Amino acid sequence: MTDLPASVPRSVAPVVLDHPLVQHKLTRLRQAATSTAGFRRLTRELSLLMCYEATRDLPTEPVEIETPLERMEGRMLSGKKLCFISILRAGNGILDGMLDLVPAARVGHVGLYRDHDTLEAVEYYMKLPEDVAERDCIVVDPMLATGHSAVAAIDRVKAAGGKRIVFVCLLAAPEGVACMNAHHPDVKIVTCSIDRGLNEKGYIVPGLGDAGDRLFGTR
Numbered sequence: 459m460t461d462l463p464a465s466v467p468r469s470v471a472p473v474v475l476d477h478p479l480v481q482h483k484l485t486r487l488r489q490a491a492t493s494t495a496g497f498r499r500l501t502r503e504l505s506l507l508m509c510y511e512a513t514r515d516l517p518t519e520p521v522e523i524e525t526p527l528e529r530m531e532g533r534m535l536s537g538k539k540l541c542f543i544s545i546l547r548a549g550n551g552i553l554d555g556m557l558d559l560v561p562a563a564r565v566g567h568v569g570l571y572r573d574h575d576t577l578e579a580v581e582y583y584m585k586l587p588e589d590v591a592e593r594d595c596i597v598v599d600p601m602l603a604t605g606h607s608a609v610a611a612i613d614r615v616k617a618a619g620g621k622r623i624v625f626v627c628l629l630a631a632p633e634g635v636a637c638m639n640a641h642h643p644d645v646k647i648v649t650c651s652i653d654r655g656l657n658e659k660g661y662i663v664p665g666l667g668d669a670g671d672r673l674f675g676t677r
């Protein structure tokens with residue numbers, strides 16, 4: 459097989475968090491009997507764990523510090539800055555946990571809803587930090603179903619200059635992963651599970667239902 463030229467982006471394999479804590483919390487999250495409060499708390503806890511993985515490749519630099527006993531060289535995040543981008547509205551459930559870990563990150567919002575009939579993403583709001591081009595971007599949304607919403611959001615982040623992008627979700631469908639790989643093969647997906655597929659209404663199965671409705675108690 460001939461090697462692709464370096465300019466052609468390749469698909470980055472999705473990272474599935476198979477850690478026991480993640481799987482335990484995800485299973486409780488999926489249960490229909492989990493309350494709105496429980497769903498919100500579990501989403502926040504899972505977000506901390508996903509943030510840990512999504513920030514794995516951030517560069518660090520040596521820093522001289524004094525412990526109470528002696529001088530030493532530690533490491534801290536280098537000058538590169540982070541931007542979290544939440545796909546409204548369910549993305550905000552993940553954003554909260556991410557900001558607990560990186561409180562200084564900038565935040566962008568892309569408002570999209572899925573048209574129930576066409577399953578296409580419809581934009582209703584967008585606000586990104588001006589310097590998004592200089593930041594590492596982590597786009598968050600609990601669900602990657604058809605992939606239309608994530609692809610539309612990342613289209614907009616790239617149009618604004620965003621280059622290094624990771625996409626974080628609780629659940630992905632194989633269809634959504636394929637859609638992302640087709641449109642944004644340079645974007646790494648971090649998820650807690652790749653489920654079996656989509657049902658006739660475009661819901662992830664076995665899934666967890668409508669993430670936005672479960673987070674905000676709107677149904």
Ligand SMILES: O=P(O)(O)OC[C@H]1O[C@H](OP(=O)(O)OP(=O)(O)O)[C@H](O)[C@@H]1O
Nearest residue numbers: 546547548571572603604605606607670
């Ligand atoms: O991959 P897709 O097929 O595009 O589906 C995933 C999208 O659907 C849900 O949003 P929804 O439209 O329900 O909006 P909400 O967050 O306001 O509930 C979910 O939070 C994703 O944004």
Ligand SMILES: O=c1cc[nH]c(=O)[nH]1
Nearest residue numbers: 603661662667668669
């Ligand atoms: O299963 C799904 C698919 C899209 N959006 C959701 O909230 N859940």
Ligand SMILES: [Mg+2]
Nearest residue numbers: 668669670671
């Ligand atoms: Mg919804």
